[in-house]
Amino acid sequence: MSETQSSPKMSVLSGRMSHLCAVIGSHMFMIGGYHKGEPEERFKDRDISVHLSDINIYSIRDATWRKVKARGDIPNRGSGMCMASHKQYIYAFGGLIINDSGQREFSNTVHELDTETMTWRFLQPVVGTNSPGVPDRPSIRDKAAMVYYNGALWVFAGWGTRIDRTQHNSRFVPDMSHEFVGWNNELWRFDLKTMKWNSPQCSGSAPSPRAAHTLTMYSDHRAILFGGRTREGRVSELYILNLDTLTWEGPLETGPGPEPRSLHTCTRLHDGNVLLLGGMNGNGDSVKAQWVLETGPDVKWKRVELCKEKLCARTWHTTAAYTVSENCSELLVFGGSPDNIWMPKHKYWANMVRFNYGVKPLYEICLDYISRCNEAEQPQNKEIVTDINSRKKVLEAASCSFIDSVPIYDMDSIGPTSAS
Numbered sequence: 001m002s003e004t005q006s007s008p009k010m011s012v013l014s015g016r017m018s019h020l021c022a023v024i025g026s027h028m029f030m031i032g033g034y035h036k037g038e039p040e041e042r043f044k045d046r047d048i049s050v051h052l053s054d055i056n057i058y059s060i061r062d063a064t065w066r067k068v069k070a071r072g073d074i075p076n077r078g079s080g081m082c083m084a085s086h087k088q089y090i091y092a093f094g095g096l097i098i099n100d101s102g103q104r105e106f107s108n109t110v111h112e113l114d115t116e117t118m119t120w121r122f123l124q125p126v127v128g129t130n131s132p133g134v135p136d137r138p139s140i141r142d143k144a145a146m147v148y149y150n151g152a153l154w155v156f157a158g159w160g161t162r163i164d165r166t167q168h169n170s171r172f173v174p175d176m177s178h179e180f181v182g183w184n185n186e187l188w189r190f191d192l193k194t195m196k197w198n199s200p201q202c203s204g205s206a207p208s209p210r211a212a213h214t215l216t217m218y219s220d221h222r223a224i225l226f227g228g229r230t231r232e233g234r235v236s237e238l239y240i241l242n243l244d245t246l247t248w249e250g251p252l253e254t255g256p257g258p259e260p261r262s263l264h265t266c267t268r269l270h271d272g273n274v275l276l277l278g279g280m281n282g283n284g285d286s287v288k289a290q291w292v293l294e295t296g297p298d299v300k301w302k303r304v305e306l307c308k309e310k311l312c313a314r315t316w317h318t319t320a321a322y323t324v325s326e327n328c329s330e331l332l333v334f335g336g337s338p339d340n341i342w343m344p345k346h347k348y349w350a351n352m353v354r355f356n357y358g359v360k361p362l363y364e365i366c367l368d369y370i371s372r373c374n375e376a377e378q379p380q381n382k383e384i385v386t387d388i389n390s391r392k393k394v395l396e397a398a399s400c401s402f403i404d405s406v407p408i409y410d411m412d413s414i415g416p417t418s419a420s
């Protein structure tokens with residue numbers, strides 16, 4: 001990324017929710033989202049949504065943000081998109097977008113962002129090759145879930161327009177008050193080489209139609225599906241999807257576990273377990289309780305308390321994991337709302353909460369400290385050390401021992417800001 005494409009470093013970013021994020025290398029890329037803007041006086045009782053299209057990069061080493069201008073086939077602003085990443089690429093699918101006429105509409109497009117060149121590319125699907133009556137792409141939708149596996153994007157379920165088809169036992173459940181929109185439980189695969197969609201037939205009992213759920217890769221070929229919103233309400237069901245055998249397993253019996261929720265995050269940790277944070281419960285309230293899904297031979301939930309008072313309740317946020325070592329993940333949580341997001345005048349978190357899960361090596365803590373000293377330009381650190389190898393040399397020169405175990409700790413965060 002060239003220096004001309006980016007703005008000066010920032011320590012704080014505006015609050016938002018429904019954004020996308022992915023950790024690539026030692027940076028977290030955050031895309032879009034939305035927040036409530038300040039309405040004009042004559043519209044003071046109206047809820048005004050401001051959709052964002054910006055890209056911001058967070059340096060994990062320096063704890064600073066940088067706004068970046070991308071080029072290419074830039075996608076429309078929107079919310080409710082789902083994403084996956086692989087190597088230097090970030091993929092975005094669907095969403096409720098703002099079209100070129102300024103109107104809202106559902107989408108079923110795929111865009112690819114090359115984070116090395118900061119270039120967007122619209123992935124034009126090959127259509128018209130299926131038999132008559134057989135769809136050749138997913139319906140338009142938002143709040144779906146997506147993962148990358150074996151050269152393809154896998155998309156499950158979502159909320160969108162009516163689907164009049166019954167192939168592969170997929171179902172559409174209309175909203176009680178909107179006959180032509182509702183939930184589906186379709187599974188689609190987009191081959192990134194042939195640019196073709198197909199809807200694979202799976203064995204086992206598929207999850208019911210839903211949206212605002214999560215689908216998380218936790219092993220080489222298995223993904224965990226958790227929660228979401230169905231017509232009957234929010235659920236806490238847990239399924240495993242084997243992408244090699246195309247088999248659903250579930251709902252799994254795991255003993256005591258989290259309450260039903262949607263708009264949460266499930267993030268794979270360094271040990272293959274999955275961390276569940278936040279979300280909206282059955283009453284519409286944001287959830288604070290934290291759980292880890294242990295993915296061993298006996299899948300089960302474990303209640304945890306991480307970062308304590310700093311990791312507050314939030315909905316429609318993002319959580320990304322940075323692998324520090326084989327024994328430690330650093331989690332980065334940004335945005336979301338602590339309130340019921342369907343109520344007017346709710347707040348947005350504008351803080352980055354960072355904490356470790358596992359045992360962080362001492363040399364990593366030392367590197368973090370040196371980065372902070374450099375950023376603050378303290379007198380005792382006049383020489384700015386810019387890469388990890390140089391920093392290690394500084395530590396070695398100071399005869400600092402590299403010990404592999406230290407207590408779990410958390411980093412400082414910035415409080416919430418109100419959108420109205």
